[in-house]
Structures are given as C-alpha cells and as structure tokens.
Amino acid sequence: MNLKDLLREHSLRQEASRLLDALGLPLSRREMLRRCLFGAGGLLLLNGWGLRAAAPAAVARARSVIQIWLWGGPCHIDLFDPKPEAGRDYCGPLDAALETNVSGIRIGQLLPNLARHADKYALIRSLTHESNAHETASYIVQTGRNPGSRDVYPAAGAVVAYFKGGAQTGLLPPYIVLTEPQGRFSEAGFLGSKYKPFATGGDPARPRFEVEGIVAPGVSDERQRRRRELLHQLNTLGRSLPGDATLETFYASEEQAYELILGEAGKLFDLSREPDEVRDRYGRNTFGQSCLMARRLVEQGVPYITINYKGWDTHKQHFQVMNRKLPELDRGLSALLQDLADRGLLSQTIVWVSGEFGRTPRIQWDPPWNGGRNHFGRAFAALVAGGGFKGGQVVGATNRTGEEVVERPVHPAELLASIYTLLGIDPQARLPHPEGRATHVLPGPEEGVGPPRLLREIM
C-alpha cells in the first residue's frame, strides 16, 4: 500500500496527512478538498456548504438578516397599523391601540412589550401588491418580482446565501429556516437546490432541540463514532474507485456532516446552554425559542435565518387566534430586539417581520367565517429593525379603515432593495443563471424598468 492509499483509509488519514506534510510531499486530491472545505484558509474561498462567496458589492452595514415570516398573512390593523377609530366592523374586540415609547407611534393593543421598543424599529404601513393568493404573494414579497416571467427567481434568503454565503460561518449553512421550509414555492428559484435553506425540523421549545440530522434521538456520541468507523470499513466502492469526483463530493459532504453531528458546531443548537432566565424571557414556546436560536445563529455570523411562524391565515376564529398568538409574538420579538441590542448585534442585524399580505380590514361576521378576515394584498404592514434601519420611524400610511394606501406606497421590491443595500448587495447585481441569461437581483434598467426606490427615510 503506498502513501496515497493510506490517505483513503479514514482511520489513518490524519496520521498520513501529517506524515505527508512532514515529508513535504504533494497532497492527494482528497486531502486538498478536505483542506479547502475545512481549513482556515479554505473558508475564505468556499465555505463548508460548497457556496462560493460572490464579491461584496458595496460597504455592508448589516451582516445578517432574521426574517420572521408570519405565514398565512397577519392582519396589519391588529398588529402594526391599528385603526381604533374605524369601529366594530373593522376592529372587532381589538378596538384600542397602544401608545409606544415613541410619541405619535401607536401599535396593536395585544403588543404591550413591543410598545416599549418602538425606538428600535420602523413600521412600513404602506406595503402593497396585487395578489391575494398565498404562493403568488409569497413570491412577490420575497423576490420583489411578479410571477409569470420566463424565470422563477430566488427568494431573499437564497440571494443573501449566494452573495454572503462565504462569510465566516464555519460549518453552519448560510441560510437556515426554523423549523420547516415554507414549501409552497421554491425558495432557491433558478439558483438551484443548493441555495435552498437548511430546515432544522424539531422543536426548540422541547427539552432537547432535535435538529433534523444533527441531533439524533437515542443515539449516543459513542455509538455515533462506532457507526462511523463501521461505515468506513464497509466502503468497498470508495476503495475500488479512488479519485472519482462524484464520490469525493459525497465523502466531503459526509465529513462536514460529522463536524455538525459530533463536533462543536452542532452544540450551537443545544439551547440548554442558555440560562433559564434567558429562555423564559423569550417565551417557552416554539416561536420564542426560535427567536433565541436565531440570536445564537446570528452570533456565529449566519447571514440569513428565517423563522417560519405559521398560523396567521385566520379566515375563521380570527380574534381567538390573535389572543393566543399576539402575546407570543410580542414576547419573543421584544426579547429578541432587546437581547440583540444588549449584545451590540442589533446594529448589524436586520430583523424583518411580515407576511405575504395583510387581511381584510372589514371583518366577515357572516357564516361560515363568524368573525374572520380574508387575504388582503392591497395594503399591509411590516416591521424592520437594526442593521442600519432607523428606529422610531413610520413609513407610509393607509386610510381611516386600513383598506387603501394613501401615502408613500411601498412595493416589496423597494423593501428588498433596501435590505440588500444595507447588506452590501447591489440590487442590480447579476445572478448566475443556468442558461447563462442576464438576470439581476431585482428589476432595473437592464430589464427596461426603473430600479426600485430605496427606503432612504429609514436608512
């Protein structure tokens, strides 16, 4: 057996590698790959997830985004754009608004904690698009484009993973979703499946956050090591076919997976390492603990985290659901903003809270809805904080009933352009296309339209 063969035997690999180093011999292809993936120098070029970092376009003020996605469409007038004067047919039982710590800004009455943090965030009350269908609206809000063109564009998370995926996140994937993917559209679009988010699965509110693939229920570390050794012994194909590029990718992915399963990187998901008091502050529920988890990921430099917070599609029992969910949102989001601020991370972390649309301000009292709200793309609201967005601000306005945008209409592309710009990503930058077509992050002059306006007033 020569030295190169030794390298392929996993148990001896590290020893052999040291030996090769000592002898000053050239490294094997596999070893080169390993170094590229895991070595300190390699991370600059290619992070562990095989994503190449594109050149940064401009000065970045923000490093990461936490996207809190209120899947289903939260009602703007119950959250960030209250209309207590509109009467019972619009407000139902939620007919009072709360003053915040910024004079002149009021928010929904079930958000008392957030009312004490208005200096940290801006509210955009004039978002608008033309779709009332979940998947189309999700696409518009997260890509900034209308569907129907030749291409399916990547969502913001995939775009950020593409441009910032080379950041020093070690082995952590650059785009993580807590806990389930959105599912109804391809987040990665034409960038392809490697830009899809890593979905954690599991439930961070459980005693053990069983991140799918990283923390296996009932398998001890010792047994993991024994299995790994067995797997290497049974790798007959790999030994018969050294140097095959397809297999090399497979083995490199495997090594990386084990760094998360057995190495330090995976411990990041162990929320029991947080003090009880901190966990309580966020709320001991899936959303609250997801916010805490997001903070831990931001600390590691993960550029894009989506908290896929479901349950906002309240056609029926709207107010019952709001009474349950809004306190959860209020507590988790407030704790997150305060914690990020206390740790000096808010200035470099964008927190973006919105759904795919709002809900009909006028309540449907008649059966079968019995006090429900329908989809409403014409006017809705978002909260943005940190990463260069100014706090204590309001952009745009809707009319007395929250049904029409009357001031500074904002298309989702404008919000996305602002987020990208703060991250140092040029909204007009080229995206790689599988057929080599000229495609850009957002619509602009090269597609024959004006570029989206930035939300300068809050940047």
Next chain:
Amino acid sequence: MKPRLLRIGTAAAWFFVLTARAADPYTASEPAQPRGELDRLVFERLQELGLRPAPPCSDAVFLRRVYLDVIGTLPTAEEVRAFLEDRQPEKHAALIERLLAREEFADYWALKWGDLLRVKAEFPINFWPNAAQAYHRWIRTSLRGNKPYDRFVRELLTASGSNFRDPPVNFYRAVPGRTPDSIARAVALTFMGVRTDRWPSNRVAGLAACFAYVDFKPTGEWKEEIVFHNPASPRADRWVGPDRRAVLPDGTALRLTPEQDPRVAFADWLVRADNPWFTAAIVNRIWAWLLGRGLVHEPDDFRPDNPPVHPAVLQYLQHQLVRAGYDLKHVFRLILNSATYRQSCVPVAPLTRATAHFACYPVRRLEAEVLLDALNQVTGAADSYTSPIPEPFTVMPAGTRAITLPDGSITSPFLELFGRSARDTGLESERNLRSTAAQRLHLLNASQVLRKIEQSPLVEGVSRPDLHPPQVAETLYLTVLSRFPTGTEQQTVARYLQTAGSRREAAVDLVWALINTAEFVHRH
C-alpha cells in the same frame, strides 16, 4: 410487509466463486468485447484516443444497474439471487426485455418526461391538479404503449381542446408566459435540444410565428381551459408580419393562412427523418439517461461549438431510430445490450478522460425519488407525499412509490432535499444529483431515516440469534447492495456482530451503515 428471510445455502459456495474472480466485486474477469455495431464505433474511437475500455461489470452490478436505469427500482434480494443463479448465456438480454415490459418502466420515464414537460399543478405553472393528473396519465400511457416518438411529439404540438379532456394541450399551458416566443423556446429546448439564448432574435421570432395563433380561453367549469387555434388571436399581429410568414430554424419559410394551423406544418417539418435536430436530440437524451452524460453534453445544449464526443455513434442511433419507426425502446435495447453500457465503473483508462469518453460506466447519485423508494424497499417502510395547495390538500396514499408521483407539486421534504427537479425550466440540469452536507446529515442521522431502519423487517430478520454471521452478512448485502458480500466484508460483519452490545443493536448499525455507503446511494 412481513419480514422475508432469504434462503441461505448454495450462496455461500457462490460468493467464493464470485469474489475469487476479480479484485473488486464490481468488475468481471474477462476483457471488454464489442458486441455489435454500436460497440465497434465506440471502441474504435476509444482506440484512436488511446483509451482502453473498462472490463465488463460483474453480473450482480449489471443487475442492479439495469434495474435502476430502466425502471428506477432496486431489485429485491430474491431477484438478485435468481439472476445470479441463472445459467442461461442470454440472461442479460432476457432481463432487459423483462424490465422494458414492467409497469415501473412507464412510471420512471413518465417521471423524467414530467421534468422536461414541467408537469406541476401549482406555482408558477399553475396547471391545476386535475390537468396535471390528466397530463401525467397521458404521458405515462404513451410511454407504456411505446407510442412512436414522432407521434408522441406531434400529438403534443398539434393538440387542441380542454386541459382536462385533451391532456397534451397542457404542453402549451406549461410554458411560462404562454407567449409565442416562449413557446418557441420551449419547443426548441424540449424537442431539438437547443437553447435559444444563443440564437439570433429573428430566428426565435421566425419560429414563434408558428405559435402565434395558439390561444387560451376558460370554460364554465372550474379551472378548465381550452387551448385552440385562433385565427383572430390578439397575439398574432406582433409575431406574424405583413408578409404572413414563419421561418423555420433551418431557414425554410412557411406561408401562413389563417385557416390553417401552422403548428401542423411545423410538426411535419420537425419529425421529418432528415431533420438534423429531432432524432439527434432524443437519442442523445436516452444515451445521457442511461450513461450519465450525453454524447453531446449537456444533453439539451446542441450547438456547433459543442460537438458530440462520438459523432458516429450519434448518427448510428439516429439512423436506427428512424429505421425502427421512431421506436424508443429499440434505442434503449441497443444501448442496454451493448458492451459499452456493460463496462465496469472502475476504469482502466485515466478516470477523467474515461468518464468523458465512455470508457467506463460513470458513478452518479440516485435521483431523489429513486433513492427514497430504494430506502423504503430495503426497510419495508412507506412515505407520504402531499401538495399543500389548493385546499383541500392532496395527500397520496401511504405506500405510494415516489417514482409514480404524477405532479411536481406533490412532494416531501426528502425529495426536495435530494434535488428533485423544481420543474420550472425544462432543463435536464434542473434535477440536481450533487451530494450536499445537508443530504448526508439527513441520511446519516435524521429521525425519519433512523426510524425506518429501527422498525424494518430486515433488522428484525437478521436479529434472530440462530442466524450465523455469514447468513446475516449475505441477507444484508443481497437486500441492500444487491450482491453477495466479499470475504473482507464477511469478516467485518462477523466482527461487528461480536463486539456490539446486542444482536439487535448490531443489526440496526449494520443496516444503517450499508444504507449510508456510497455504493447504496449511487448507481455504479
């Protein structure tokens, strides 16, 4: 599914014979011999290039390979044993015939065509579930009956009628934007293997005129849509100039009259035997499907500066297709029965050049659907697949095989993770076969996979204390890797059975390990 224990006995003697013959369990001992015209063309060219073909693969590898390549399905342990014990000299050809006649052949190739034709109920194609199901059924039925390829394409291109009742009309509904130029681009990509981005714009426009009268209208039925030839189509003016001419990609002009549907004239031109694109595109696709890469690669990127690596082979297959009356299974047979196809994955020639010129069989990862079906077959488990829109959700019955899924919107997290095609572009490369860390995490350690293994009849069967280690090894290898274990592997299994805490724990770990080998996850 009940645990099925395998007959043990003759096999022990067998594996010594098998393993004694070659250094690895993948390669047979005899050298490569050309078996027909196709092989002569390939081997001649390899000789010119100074490349020696790889020796044939072992019978066990051939069996697993041809099952996966032809029907997207792993052989059962019984099928492996029966084939290896079969002494007939023509057993390989007979096996190929049996597989071409199996129902899974139609399932698997309808899946591939579903990618190319973008069969997906929801965003962004928005077929609607009824239409996606009808379209898939039409595609599957066509493949099952081996409909001549020229007829298959003609029906797709010239159909008119309801998306529910006349399924091939969905070809036009699956094109993004549904404009004449985007239809022209889709037609060129799908049936000519050409990416029109490299065409001058007037060539796209010339072809687009053939589709200028394709129009769409709703009916009284929910989500029904009629695709039809509309002489008064509002789109026509932009694409049909005052001289009312379409120009075909080879420069032929076509005079258009409003009464005649120009799609028919286009289809006539497209499927002509002397059309340089049509037959080349399809035989090249079949070659790529069976051998991992096209003679022209990517298989949907024909252009003058991307020539085929074996031009004579491409021509030969085109000629054969026409002579056989556009019988696609004839092309499958020619390739599957060749010595070229039967080469071992372990090359004699340097690896990179061998792979590029087909001097070995290239290793590649199983597709998402095939891998999940294989995993479920080995562990006796089932998955559920759903489409979350429109409400009420679509949920496929438990036990549905992933290769039979009719609609790209019906999916599961596993299928997404392992690079199932999003069916947005119609490009072959949209299906991603690259391994990622997230995939490895899932297969090594996800609760979904571990649960399947823990609860499998296979583990149950080999946990029996009265089984001897060689029997355990044999059962595991036949079931998971479709071959007998080598001597070294026998020893490894025996050792592990001794050292582990319990027989059951050892069985779980062994099944886990074999499922996680590169050999299981790849075709080879």
